[in-house]
Amino acid sequence: MKPTLIPNRRTYYVPHPRYGSQPRITGINVENLKDGAYIRCWTASELESWTRKNSFYGIDPAHIGCLIPDTAIVADPSRQVGSSVASTHYYDIEKKCRDCRQLFIFYAEEQRYWYEELQFPVDADCIRCASCRKRSQMLDRLKARYDVLSAAETRTVSEEVEMTLARLDLIEAGIFHPQQIERVRAFLNRHPDHEQTATIRTRLAAITTTA
DSSP states (O other), X not given: OOOEEOTTSSOEEOOBTTTBSSOOOOOOOOOTTSTTOOOSSOOHHHHHHHHHHTGGGOOOHHHHOEEOTTOOEEOOGGGOBSOSSOOSEEOOEEEEOTTTOOEXXXXXXXXXXXXXXXXXXXXXXXXXXXXXXXXXXXXHHHHHHHHHHHHOSSOOHHHHHHHHHHHHHHHHTTSSOGGGHHHXXXXXXXXXXXXXXXXXXXXXHHHHHHO
């Protein structure tokens, strides 16, 4: 998905399919550790200070993220698990995706869903944009299916085709080593006339050209 320009800001964010591509302004701000408030993210100035002190670790501060003002919503600490100190509020947080390296927003409402409905530990962090999370989940399912096929004592031709196509996907994603290309070639040698052979040969040529 193409990132969207937020009006009056020179910042692009990868769109989220449910929450959009702009901060969700509530007009609410709270000061951490005052009036009983506790928030598990940093302001831009706090993040800058931490980065200066810890620059030798080589951590990109955008992966950590900083809160976006005027976006706070009230949390329900009684529904949170996994921390001795519960958050009283959530903010939209600006972060950089670990995979595509584009900016995205970890929305306050999304955090409430994660930590109060799904019961994720409040220390669980969002490191990928929605698009890359979806792709990562797809690859996990693909790898699981590949493992099932690989463990089978016998396979039909259609299952061998499915396994070969999955192998190509996993090579392209960098999950499988390029040495797996030899197994793709072995399939082509066994089934030179299969209806999927041309597609597999085209994909294999693209991989070996860029390898």
